[in-house]
Amino acid sequence: MADLIERLLDGLPADAVLTDPDVTRAYAGDMAGFCPPGEPAVVVLPRTVEQVQHVMRTATATRTPVVPQGARTGLSGGANASDGCIVLSLLRMDRILEVDPVERIAVVEPGVVNAALSRAVAEHGLCYPPDPSSWEQCTIGGNIGTASGGLCCVKYGVTAEYVLGLEVVLADGRLLHTGRRTAKGVAGYDLTRLFVGSEGSLGVVVKAVLALRPRPPRTLVLAAEFPSARAAGDAVCRIMADGHTPAVLELMDRTTLRAVNDLTRMGLPETTEALLLAGFDTADPAGDLRAVALLCEAAGAVEVVPAEDAAESELLMKARRSALVALEAVKGTTMIDDVCVPRARLADMLDGVAAIAERHGLTIGVCAHAGDGNTHPTVCFDAADPEESARARLSFDEIMALGLELGGTITGEHGVGVLKKEWLAREIGPVGIELQRGVKEVFDPLGLLNPGKLF
């Protein structure tokens, strides 16, 4: 241990090597429930590629596991420390190296905060679409690690669509360049995309070339109230089948609406079973909203209210963005599922979750990126109550089982981490797991990078 620290200090400044347990404990885990992190031996905070290489060479020489880490806003335990590991925090590598409006790219270090990038590129009339709820805290490196999504995905896709090229420090300290700076490129296997969503288990991303888009007009939103999940799900299907591509198409159930009202006093309708927010950033958003309003009404909406303007729209989106925090306030602790199902099964998913909640006597609020079929059933419970906690954990797993039964996936955008390891095996099967393990061994033959995650 003393030897490890000494070796690390041989290539890192003293302030980049933290060993005080009171300090390192703060870096031990991300925001996932039910997966207590281990105790790191040391936390390192490099500022340069060379320093990251030094850390990985040291880890290889001493056979010490390494857990790469961003802002620890993840929800699956993917950034959780294992006992005796080096936590490799990329937070200090936070420079935006380049924003190029002609190539429509940004080149960034992994510790750049998502919102900081968004603001920086906005000055050039550009946007970086992926917008996880934690966008004010989470880092691009973390986004790449978990293949993050957000509210934008129904129109703009997920992180994978925006990563053109990477620089990666491998487990043995060597530097790998993948991908490109150009708009297109297909030279060899797509290792860039392989790293996206690999949860730090294949290498440490130290630089990323990201694709940008022209900044769209401000989004105009409508709110539609439905008497049942079935009707709301039907509206989503009608909207997509009719050829609309909203910039956002979000859903909150009654439990979530109440929680948001309790937290924000926003006065959202609490008598409705499901509130749908549909937004457009097109040339004629009001026209698009009118068409979507008719489809909502045809699906059984009891009330459809278009926002007056962009400011009122932003207020509605703020309500949606506060959903998780609001649900956390209900009972102190939440477990957030991330099941994505085919759009046509959205109503089945919502009804199924309600049945699970009732069976276990639990409060489960559902908010969803409805346009993607990506639901976040959120189990609210009192962590101090072991019996309720056990029921919460049980219902969390039942929700994933339901998702798979409906032809969905256990994770639309949060990743596998430690929380869903067994579920990954259930989803992708033994052949898939065998090949994924094989890929892992190619990149990390000693198994030092984020051990115990994914598989």
Added chain:
Amino acid sequence: MADLIERLLDGLPADAVLTDPDVTRAYAGDMAGFCPPGEPAVVVLPRTVEQVQHVMRTATATRTPVVPQGARTGLSGGANASDGCIVLSLLRMDRILEVDPVERIAVVEPGVVNAALSRAVAEHGLCYPPDPSSWEQCTIGGNIGTASGGLCCVKYGVTAEYVLGLEVVLADGRLLHTGRRTAKGVAGYDLTRLFVGSEGSLGVVVKAVLALRPRPPRTLVLAAEFPSARAAGDAVCRIMADGHTPAVLELMDRTTLRAVNDLTRMGLPETTEALLLAGFDTADPAGDLRAVALLCEAAGAVEVVPAEDAAESELLMKARRSALVALEAVKGTTMIDDVCVPRARLADMLDGVAAIAERHGLTIGVCAHAGDGNTHPTVCFDAADPEESARARLSFDEIMALGLELGGTITGEHGVGVLKKEWLAREIGPVGIELQRGVKEVFDPLGLLNPGKLF
């Protein structure tokens, strides 16, 4: 050999196993120049997943190399037979299994022709954007193998963006499911994207879940004439930096324009150095064209002519689509480069190619997906003239070297095949090659799938 055929016939109907050399020779190679194919031992044309599994089990048992093949329209030799191999043609697996407008997906077999899919989904008001020039012949399986692009990419991206999930027969005959049917999904490493562009070297795609989009309005196009490559490149940069995203942004140089006129008698302007075609499929294409026309004029366009209507626009696009055939008619044979450079280096690329042509006394026409920086310098030569052929080959390589020098890639959308093997190593370097080889070994430990390609 007799044993191989017997084993194959054990699980395939007789009409699916071709051994007559006069027949099998027709399946030996794709459309790439300078890479003569080998002689296949046998060509198999399975109709079912089980039959493909039988072929791969037989190949593994007899240690026979397998070359998976679509419509052989590839331009890099990726589908070329090696001596004594089994050519595994997927042409008879050509069923569109599902088109779902709510999920916006199609589920297809690999032998479905790109244009057939486009027409089938159009009936549902949907489109499958990737549109390689060979779209009337090429198959979805081949598109996935080479990660094909096309004219649509500047707005709609490449094949990788549209492949959600795959069924793949592995080298040993086992069946692998990757990805999903849902809009989002991040469960485990992205093996789906790893297969896209892997040129049949990791497994045989037998089914694909593809993402679709609502069919956009018809594209309205303008033609802008420029006195120099520099001015045309400048226009491209201005258009992109100004926040426009055309549905097409194509370029033809003077050599190409002449060739197209000779072939089609279309009367395109031959005095111009570079003709730019910019097209929009937005809500207000005429307005977008007006804005782009001003930018073209500011960049030095001598003439800007918007098409009267969609029909006239389609005529202009037809001219662009006939470019490669037209250039082939110039001297009988062409070598088509596929270098993609940053947009800001487009003019340097065009000028550099002109210098290479002059130095070698060759005719090299350039057409380009200019909005992507993806150029197709096309060397026209007489294959019966060994000396000219040698110069053609030399210039082909010099063009790739120039592309790398300008920060580009050796292949934007055609793939590596056998033609650019050494160049792949130059582009991605020894660490990249080592890892790519490692990945290959995980999926195909005996090295039976499309040996001698990529590396």
